Amino acid sequence: MSQVKSPNRDAYSLILEAIDVGIFKPGDRLVESDLAERFGVSRTPIREALQRLETQSLLARDGRSLIVSSLDHNQMAELYVVRTELEGLAARLAARHATSEEVRVLQDMVQEDQKLVEDPSALARANRRFHKQIHLASHNRYLVQQLDLVHRSMALMATTSIAVEGRGEDTLVEHQAIVDAIASRNEDGAYTALRNHISQAFVTRLKQDADT
Template identity: 75%
Template sequence: MADSRIQQRDAYELILEAIDTGVYRPGDRLVESELAERFGVSRTPIREALQRLETQSLLRRDGRSLIVSSLDHSQLSELYVVRGELEGLAARLAARHATPEEVRVLRDMLEADHGLIGNPDAMSRANRRFHRQIHLASHNRFLIQQLDLVHRSMALLATTSISAEGRSQDTLREHAAIVTAIAAGDGDAAYLALRDHISNAYVTRLKLDARAAEAQG
């Protein structure tokens, strides 16, 4: 029974990571047998993992098949509203509770990320690590759980806003403002800096989506 539970958890995490890293993108069909072969896991935990992902709305039914979900305009707006408030709260709490070591890690991340400009995929991964570090620095387990759910839904976005021209540099400047506020223990400034950061990312995404729609039209 224990092995079955471990396989189920591993299958879920493997599929979720594959969606998060763009191996499977919105609209892609997930086939149980192919997933089992790819990940070296039996079909039963794969099936259970797919059911869990469907329950979380990360997958949706298309006839008898499951495909990776996508977000419409309204869902995207709702997601960014929630993300902005929760991320801002995490920054506010981090300003109160982050240890000197956690602040140092954030600064080190920021410095290292300057070397990733021009590599949108690497910048996107670094951006997730940076935000995750702020979540952890909030020292609030319930907030971290909710942010994990939000970031799972972010995996349903086919592209990263960091891929937009100039967005990498803007992201790093915004991250620097967030870290400065957290290091100063200024919760209000940290909240506003991170909420503005999410708002700017949302504006960039809307522009990218508009251009993509125009190109298709």
């Protein structure tokens, strides 16, 4: 593996980010020596990071090896239930607390993401940034923390629902509806628009699984 220079990043964050962006996928085996070489850190912080990720159920044991966890159908359904409620709450609070600058950033994101419709991987990354911006606009640190945990678990899904034909365009339409509600300070509308957005993503993912 090629080494990644990371003087200001801890091993836990580096491995977590690699899982989040799909460098390490569900089922991949993680080896201390390989990770130490890749990230340019010693094996001790790598070992500690792996133990922490295992405790958080992001890694699982496969014999003596650690692999990136995967979610079964029930786990995925449970995760979406929690995500739907927390994301809806974040949108409601964003409609109440977001500054005009934060609303402008959200609007700019939707416009810029139109260029990514034909690139599902790039749009999936942009989608994560969009949701993170809503979380921050809620101005509730405890909610942001809980949503960070949820989104880490979302990374354990091998595919993105945005990759389904037509889903990219629909995603941006739904994002615009969310931003419109936040901009107009419509708390109920923002809550409903984001809940509907997550619900549609879940339906798409269920269809994906049914076809595999």
